[in-house]
């Protein structure tokens with residue numbers, strides 16, 4: 001926002017540059033009635049050896065610049081901006097596509113690893129969070145001028161595939177798997193796991209087949225490939241429902257099978273590996289040890305992630321690499337970064353674990369009545385179904401149902417747990433997706449009254465409610481920038497919620513279609529600006545905005 005920079009420069013000059021430019025902070029006052037922007041003077045007290053209030057009044061005396069008014073409030077200097085100029089600018093710009101676009105990313109690359117469900121297991125609600133947070137971050141980073149590579153790092157490798165192959169060879173039924181891949185494969189895996197408890201030979205067999213898979217045994221590889229294809233086909237149905245299927249690659253853990261040896265050798269050469277009863281381990285001062293290679297030569301999740309990180313650095317030369325993965329993998333990513341650091345690579349500092357909390361139902365981890373994992377696809381279909389009392393148009397139902405689920409997830413700060421209650425999520429009132437979507441549709445219907453005429457701002461009084469809306473629209477790109485820097489889509493969700501609430505307050509208090517034609521058309525321009533920013537915000541979150549509801 002240029003106003004912010006102007007104010008900082010004016011304050012800097014008024015203080016005769018006695019404090020550093022970077023030390024002048026600008027905020028929004030807690031109460032809107034107290035001013036549009038505020039400069040806290042507390043931080044200057046030490047340097048200038050004066051009380052904050054005194055400093056505020058001195059700044060005010062020496063201040064040059066064109067403000068509506070400047071008010072001292074405690075140790076703050078509060079600025080009221082001239083409304084007309086900013087309003088005119090906002091109304092001229094906000095309805096253009098791409099409003100709020102930033103360029104500070106400078107075309108640098110950010111790699112985002114998100115979603116990443118596990119083959120032969122259900123795509124669960126647990127993976128919903130990674131999918132929607134990652135997708136939103138992708139949009140937000142692009143909006144900031146970054147090049148984004150979106151990677152679906154499928155969980156398609158590991159000892160469990162050895163077990164699955166062993167189980168299939170014992171009890172598998174090809175036909176059944178084709179019909180219902182995930183359920184059948186899960187059942188095979190569960191049965192194997194149960195019988196394994198009483199039969200050690202089975203565990204050996206599982207390990208044997210995973211080793212065979214790692215060595216490229218043709219039969220094993222073919223089975224594995226088939227399980228993967230069938231699973232992915234089923235996952236795609238969920239992605240299509242969500243409207244999130246624009247990954248740049250689905251290369252998951254298996255892709256790194258032939259890229260791990262090199263990393264292990266480098267670790268060895270750099271004397272980072274310790275031998276522990278035949279297994280290879282990295283130890284740390286501050287963290288528990290990380291197992292890199294088992295006695296039988298089998299690799300682990302972290303081994304694959306090491307190879308992945310190097311591959312990504314080499315392939316994409318990323319400025320930042322984000323991993324959108326749950327809180328429970330905190331240690332894994334700490335170890336991953338620490339190992340890369342130990343190897344002497346500074347890009348370890350550009351790796352960020354974008355962690356998140358769980359989805360809970362009545363305070364507990366979500367599961368079916370039989371204690372099984374809840375499939376995301378079922379939940380999404382239920383959400384769509386529940387919208388049905390209100391319309392029969394399937395696409396509309398999908399947009400509202402899915403939008404509600406996504407919005408509910410993203411409005412919470414990611415590291416917190418999210419309570420999931422479909423009835424609450426789908427309400428048209430309160431802090432929900434449908435509430436925001438509905439407001440957008442209401443605005444679109446109002447805009448039918450818009451005429452192609454130029455308006456004059458001369459006699460228009462910009463009242464508080466209108467000004468708050470305009471100023472919020474003006475602030476849009478600042479919100480995006482902060483959301484990027486904190487990897488926090490909830491800032492965009494909260495922003496669009498308050499914008500929507502402010503709009504509805506105005507709509508309840510002032511009749512849009514009353515007054516002289518110039519004023520009506522002016523108000524419709526305000527509606528249009530608010531509407532486009534609602535739509536743009538929703539689209540950053542991955543939520544669609546139907547024109548009619």
Ligand code: ARG
Nearest residue numbers: 113116117118153154155325
């Ligand atoms: N498939 C893993 C899981 O479900 C998440 C993978 C995240 N990405 C990564 N590079 N480790 O827990």
